[in-house]
Amino acid sequence: MKVVNHKIVLAARPSGLPVPSDFRTVEETLSLTGERQILIRHEVLGLAPAARLRMGAETDSYAAPMAIGETVYGQAVGRIVGSSHPGFQEGDWVMAMGGSWQRYSLSDGERVFKVDVDLAPPAVWLGLLGSSGLAAWTGLRQIGHPRPGETVVVSAATGAVGSSAAQLAKAWHCDVVGIAGGPRKCLHATEFLGLRACVDYRHPDFPESLAAACPNGVDVYFDNVGGKVRDAVWPQLNQNARVVVCGLISEYNTAGRREPSPPWFDVLVKQLTVRGFLLTDQHLSRRAEFVEEVGELYKKGCLRVQEDASRGLGRVPEAFIAMLxxxxxxxTVVYLDD
Ligand SMILES: NC(=O)c1ccc[n+]([C@@H]2O[C@H](COP(=O)([O-])OP(=O)(O)OC[C@H]3O[C@@H](n4cnc5c(N)ncnc54)[C@H](OP(=O)(O)O)[C@@H]3O)[C@@H](O)[C@H]2O)c1
Known part of the structure; x- marks a missing residue:
């Protein structure tokens, strides 16, 4: 089987926030060329800040820089339209971690997972039940260890990872406070996600408002952004608090700049645990356990899903820039059936 694929490639390395001319659409023909291959027709793409890190030339980042002309890294959910792989059949719904910004992808099946679209619609397998939810679950389970009644603060609380982490902590009976940009997002965090409070980091009184929202201090901080948001949370950390370093999005557009360290004296005297993590194959090996636990909570209606959707491959760069x-x-998802 032969298909005409359209893909979005990196045309230039962004300087600061990407602009549409940093991307270009390319057409190609794809077909199965050997054994153990699958051809996937993507129905929906999931956009993530990690792609921005790969667009830079920095080699000290966690992700190797992508080459100019390379298809932009991303995840996709779609159906298999051709298979010479014994583990996959035509018609299977799958989530391809390296699907990238394109209509079709050809794969050897590595990091491709079958998904149950009867349990949840395709786009949910990119967010809550996809890598975003897995990052939230992994960070909380392996580093945060939140206990019932503890105060858990989550930054970028209305985003893909943040909303998953905040809702999981709430489902585990923690007192959850979100941090987000602007009153609309803060209202969403309390009204839709059900968090006890949410503080707007763009407001000039942010540090004071955060302190007021956490009268018992902070036991777990799930950090997605770093920078001044982390600086405001830091003085509120309790003895033996755990800081889950999941992401530093406030730095992703500032090439070559690395933030100063937080006060290490606090790490000593408060006996803090500060630990970063990246989703690796070791975490992916626990994906079935994650899907079982979080899928059950989703089925029971304990976890809610919000997607920020656009339509059409051509809208991907715009949606990506808006997300950053x-x-x-x-x-942030883009449906491809335009
Ligand atoms: N460790 C891992 O394996 C792993 C896996 C997946 C994701 N991540 C990380 O998790 C974080 C969230 O990713 P996501 O996919 O869930 O994205 P997201 O939260 O859905 O979208 C990004 C959000 O980041 C916030 N943001 C952007 N610039 C900011 C700034 N300068 N200061 C504060 N907030 C800013 C914005 O929310 P506001 O309007 O609220 O500012 C924006 O909506 C990222 O840092 C990502 O790299 C890590």
């Missing part, structure tokens, strides 16, 4: 600027509410 904080324009998204929930997981």
């Amino acid at each position: 600027r904080g324009g998204n509410l929930g997981k």
Whole structure:
């Protein structure tokens, strides 16, 4: 089987926030060429800030820089339209972690997972039940260890990872406070996600408002952004608090700049745990356990899903740039059936 694929490639390395001319659409023909291959027709793409890190030339980032002309890294959910792989059949719904910004992808099946679209619609397998939810679950389960009644603070709380982490902590009976940009997002965090409070980091009184929202201090901080948001949370950390370093999005557009360390004296005297993590194959090996636990909570209606959706491959760069600027509410996805 032969298909005409359209893909979005990196045309230039962005300087600061990407602009549409940093991307270009390319057409190609794809077909199965050997054994153990699958051809996937993507129905929906999931956009994530990690792609921005790969667009830079920095080699000290966690992700290797992508080459000019390379298809932009991203995840996709779609159906298999051709298979010479014994593990996959035509018609299977799958989530391809390296699906990238394109209509079709050809894969050897590595990091491709079958998904149950009867349990949840395709886009949910990119957000809450996809890598965003897995990052939230992994960070909380392996580093945060939140206990019932503890105060858990989550930054970028209305985003894909943040809304998953905040809702999981709430489902585990923690007292959850979100941090988000602007009153609309803060209202969403309390009204839609059900968090006890949410503080707007763009407001000039942010540090004081955060302190007021956490009268018992902070036991777990799930950090998605770093920078001045982390600086405001830091003095509120309790003895033996755990800081889950999941992401530093406030730095992703500032090439070559690395933030100063937080006060290490506090790490000593408060006996803090500060630990970063990246989703690796080791975490992916626990994906079935994650899907079982979080899928059950989703089925029971304990976890809600918000997606920020656009339509058409051509809209991907725009949606991506909007996400980096904080324009998204929930997981940023692009449906391809335009
Ligand atoms: N460790 C891992 O394996 C792993 C896996 C997945 C994701 N991540 C990380 O998790 C974080 C969230 O990713 P996501 O996919 O869920 O994205 P997201 O939260 O859905 O979208 C990004 C959000 O970041 C916030 N933001 C952007 N610039 C900011 C700034 N300068 N200061 C504060 N907030 C800013 C914006 O929300 P506001 O409007 O609220 O500012 C924006 O909506 C990222 O840092 C990402 O790299 C890590």
